[in-house]
Amino acid sequence: MYVYDAFDRTLVAERVAEFRDQVARRLSGELTEEEFKPLRLMNGVYLQLHAYMLRIAIPYGTLSSAQLRKLAYVARKYDRGYGHFTTRQNLQFHWIKLEELPDAMGALAEAGMHGMQTSGNCVRNITTDQWAGVAPDELEDPRTWAELIRQHVTLHPEFSFMPRKFKIAVGASHHDRAALRIHDLGLRLHRNGAGESGFEVMVGGGLGRTPFLAKTIKPFLPKRDVLSYVEAVLRTYNQFGRRDNIYKARIKILVHELGAEAFAKEVEAEWQSIKDGALALDPAAVSEIAGRFVYPDYERLDDGPPELAQARRADARFAAWMGNAVDNHKVPGYAIVTLSLKPEGGTPGDATAAQMDAIADLADRYSFGEVRVGHEQNLTLPHVAQRDLPDLWRALDAIGVATPNVGLVSDIIACPGLDYCSLANARSIPIAQEITRRFSKLDLQRDLGRLHINISGCINACGHHHVGHIGILGVEKNGEEFYQITLGGKADSDAKLGALVGPAVPYAKVADVVEDIAAAYLELRERPDELFIDTVKRIGVEPFRERVYAAR
Amino acid sequence: MPLVENGRIVEDRYVRILDDAPIPDRLPVIVPANRLLADAHELVRRDGSLGVLWPNDRRVAELEPWLGHLALIALVFPKFRDGRAYSQARLLRETYGFRGTLRATGDVLRDQFHFLVRAGFDSFEVKKPADARVFAEVLGRYSVYYQPGADGQAPALRRRLRGGAAPKVRETV
Numbered sequence: 001m002y003v004y005d006a007f008d009r010t011l012v013a014e015r016v017a018e019f020r021d022q023v024a025r026r027l028s029g030e031l032t033e034e035e036f037k038p039l040r041l042m043n044g045v046y047l048q049l050h051a052y053m054l055r056i057a058i059p060y061g062t063l064s065s066a067q068l069r070k071l072a073y074v075a076r077k078y079d080r081g082y083g084h085f086t087t088r089q090n091l092q093f094h095w096i097k098l099e100e101l102p103d104a105m106g107a108l109a110e111a112g113m114h115g116m117q118t119s120g121n122c123v124r125n126i127t128t129d130q131w132a133g134v135a136p137d138e139l140e141d142p143r144t145w146a147e148l149i150r151q152h153v154t155l156h157p158e159f160s161f162m163p164r165k166f167k168i169a170v171g172a173s174h175h176d177r178a179a180l181r182i183h184d185l186g187l188r189l190h191r192n193g194a195g196e197s198g199f200e201v202m203v204g205g206g207l208g209r210t211p212f213l214a215k216t217i218k219p220f221l222p223k224r225d226v227l228s229y230v231e232a233v234l235r236t237y238n239q240f241g242r243r244d245n246i247y248k249a250r251i252k253i254l255v256h257e258l259g260a261e262a263f264a265k266e267v268e269a270e271w272q273s274i275k276d277g278a279l280a281l282d283p284a285a286v287s288e289i290a291g292r293f294v295y296p297d298y299e300r301l302d303d304g305p306p307e308l309a310q311a312r313r314a315d316a317r318f319a320a321w322m323g324n325a326v327d328n329h330k331v332p333g334y335a336i337v338t339l340s341l342k343p344e345g346g347t348p349g350d351a352t353a354a355q356m357d358a359i360a361d362l363a364d365r366y367s368f369g370e371v372r373v374g375h376e377q378n379l380t381l382p383h384v385a386q387r388d389l390p391d392l393w394r395a396l397d398a399i400g401v402a403t404p405n406v407g408l409v410s411d412i413i414a415c416p417g418l419d420y421c422s423l424a425n426a427r428s429i430p431i432a433q434e435i436t437r438r439f440s441k442l443d444l445q446r447d448l449g450r451l452h453i454n455i456s457g458c459i460n461a462c463g464h465h466h467v468g469h470i471g472i473l474g475v476e477k478n479g480e481e482f483y484q485i486t487l488g489g490k491a492d493s494d495a496k497l498g499a500l501v502g503p504a505v506p507y508a509k510v511a512d513v514v515e516d517i518a519a520a521y522l523e524l525r526e527r528p529d530e531l532f533i534d535t536v537k538r539i540g541v542e543p544f545r546e547r548v549y550a551a552r
Numbered sequence: 553m554p555l556v557e558n559g560r561i562v563e564d565r566y567v568r569i570l571d572d573a574p575i576p577d578r579l580p581v582i583v584p585a586n587r588l589l590a591d592a593h594e595l596v597r598r599d600g601s602l603g604v605l606w607p608n609d610r611r612v613a614e615l616e617p618w619l620g621h622l623a624l625i626a627l628v629f630p631k632f633r634d635g636r637a638y639s640q641a642r643l644l645r646e647t648y649g650f651r652g653t654l655r656a657t658g659d660v661l662r663d664q665f666h667f668l669v670r671a672g673f674d675s676f677e678v679k680k681p682a683d684a685r686v687f688a689e690v691l692g693r694y695s696v697y698y699q700p701g702a703d704g705q706a707p708a709l710r711r712r713l714r715g716g717a718a719p720k721v722r723e724t725v
Contacts (some may be wrong), residue, residue, distance in 0.1 A: 005712070007696050007708040007711065007712065008708075010695060010696045011694065011696045011697075011698070011708075014693055014694050014695065014696070017693065018663075018693050018694075022663065030682070035632065035661065038632060038633045039663055121633060121635075151698040151699075151708065151709065152698060152699050153699075154698050154699075155666075155667075155694070155697065155698070156699055157638060157642075157666070157667045157668075157669075157670035157671040157699070157701050157702075158635070158638040158639055158642050158667075158671055159635075159638075160635065160638075160667055161632070161633050161634065161635025161638065161667075162635060235639050235642075235643075238635060238636060238638070238639045239611075239636055239639045239640075243634060243636075273647055274646075274647075277646075278700045279700075284713055285709055285710075285713065288709065288712055288713055289709070
């Protein structure tokens, strides 16, 4: 858990005061909507179909129970009693009134939360592995670096009006759980041949209408230089990124048009001139930030306590959940528990105020008061003693967040789509809901194994459809909702963009096609343990096309 | 369009010169970029302060040979959300060591003031008179920054390491 000090709290409070003034000027007509727009966006405020939406940053997905309770409070008082967790570890409220926004932000600020830079053409919320600090396979806690960068780019005097938004992710594990290659800038902590740790720097990834995977422009960057190098990348982008066309304004287009090598050269020259200046990090600065990530006072426990084995034998539902939602922790006797926000027929990523309060209480009792938000739109309790798992499961089951479908076909990632979003061409949520109903039988889901479905309601790709094992993209054709379906995408360390499997299908047929794809996989896989994604990789999309589209 | 310097609304001493217009003697002038590059040798020998209006899509490195002769560089914000001139300002100040006046022109609103000051600007052609009047007040909005800036304020990280007293959280009004 990162502990805010008076500096952080002051800055957030001053930000709320500034926004209060901006809202007052907008309401009085002193600011036009065009002038107000970039200001509200930089505070996470969008104008959507029905109301203003407020997006709240959850830096590196770490929340305290007190913060989660505050989110529940805001959901009740200013929204309609629920919130929506997004694919970028943020939370969105979709029904907030402009006049009440400053008060809602004031309430959040009391718990050290804000919407700063969750939108607008600035550096967005820095994301990282939601298991940071507890994953057995990490080199070190990447959040120290995420926090150093977050602080550096907050209200940055040079990079608050860039050509377009800029998303940074930091990872430090063997398994990439932060989707580094689909970010504008990905930083992967690793060791070089000499045993020193530093960053692999990747730039120019992104989805949207022109998807690209990020290219490595520096295989090894010493840690002390991370801020100056980020600064050099941003400076190069701010000056030379395209501003003539919003669809070509992301850094991925600049990197593509210049070529990764020429881009890297430009950055290198800039970096050389600033690397030994004020941004070079000394160990004291790094340990100051690292020291404010407080780790729980773990008990000395052994893995696999006897009561756990007993509970598994006694209750098949518990055993199924444990096999699905519980992962290894780096401390013996503890576990990482994922809470599924994907119940059958539900809206992916939604949590009610009552659920948030209950989860906050469970976090206090079982997880040292800490909760994580992952890009798959689920929550995590990161520090659960294994002996507590049966009790915790009963409590989670009672509030509807223990569906054992984590990583399975009904654990769908979806954007809000046309139900909320003014950019969308098509609905996402009802498509997700219908698919979860088609695959309601857990035995079938388990047989299908790991299978990620990602749904976006428009080309902006907030649902990351390009990197879904099955990707579904809503488009508009002659006033009707149609959906393009891709197979084989993935966002892990071996990231890949999906390939189109056939012509777009109408709204009413999407779930049928997904069912047919699943059936084709069961037929085409070599062995029961060949994952869907591996089958697609081995044989390509053609055999799927034949089976799914032959009869259509 | 009011001009703000040192926190106050002031008269503009400079005269803007168009591309082919004759240049008056002794008066401080701001010439377009092309004019500067074309007539630089004459212009720098002239009596009177010399300024240049530099577009935001041109590298400031081109100005390097003339920086010692320039009293003012005016950078441009064609739109509030076009922030290229922030990078130009920092490069001029920090990489090329320009010590003259850096003026922000164009779509300059109160919500940019602290960004502009911290990027190195010290002269502001403010679009709305109401914004110009509250310049000093608006600059006081923030007492904490996370990164070093041209205003010389130490970033929060350095203040923490020095064990400096944290500012009091003010009531939001």
